[in-house]
Amino acid sequence: MAAKKARNTASKSDEKHLHLLHGVYLPKAQHKEIRRFKRLYEEPSLHGTKVWRSSAVLMDYLLENPIRKRAKVLEVGCGWGGLSCFMAKQFDARVTAVDADGALAPYVEFVKSLNSVKKVEFVTKRFEKITKKDLQGVHTLIGSEICFWDEMTKPLFNLIKRARNAGVKNILIADPGRTPFLNLVDLCDEKFDAEMLGHTIKKPWKTEKYILKVSG
Secondary structure, three states: OHHHHHHHHHHHHOHHHEEEEOOEEEEOOOOHHHHHHHHHOOOOOOOOOOOOHHHHHHHHHHHHOOOOOOOEEEEEOOOOOHHHHHHHHHHOOEEEEEEOOHHHHHHHHHHHHHOOOOOEEEEEOOHHHOOHHHHOOOOEEEEEOOOOOHHHHHHHHHHHHHHHHOOOOEEEEEEOOOHHHHHHHHHHHHHOEEEEEEEEEOOOOOEEEEEEEEEO
């Protein structure tokens, strides 16, 4: 336990290589632990190695439009798990952090340790492999910049359909407005109670992104 605390303290001491977003510490690529992981482990793929600005926008939106406390949350395309840790810290949520890239596991565990978060579980799965059973009891499904290729639109739409059928009440996906995402918005608007919202933040970056909101 003492060794773990010492490592956590040492990791936070590299403050110049940390973002602080809404109370959540997120490492930059230059952080010494991230550099160490890159030497020790397989390099993550699928763009899961960045702090996306859309995540910061979605965090800000959720602070203004909070979910209920201690809800069950599923994040798809979790990357390093920053958004999942935010949900656990801010809302005391029980979070399943899902990504297709299993090489992200040590990174998620590191971000959890940086933030003293325990209620986040990492699972390796593709969108199309997330079943109705996996979605049972989930209150909110979230994702950030997860629809950047054309071939992602249909699997994500089908996932949203399964989520609604499983009783998920709240689906929120943030994006800068790429064409595959806009196509997903159109599909959801035709079939579900869905809308696209613009949301702007000024800190730590001045940026506007879009949020697909689908209500169950």
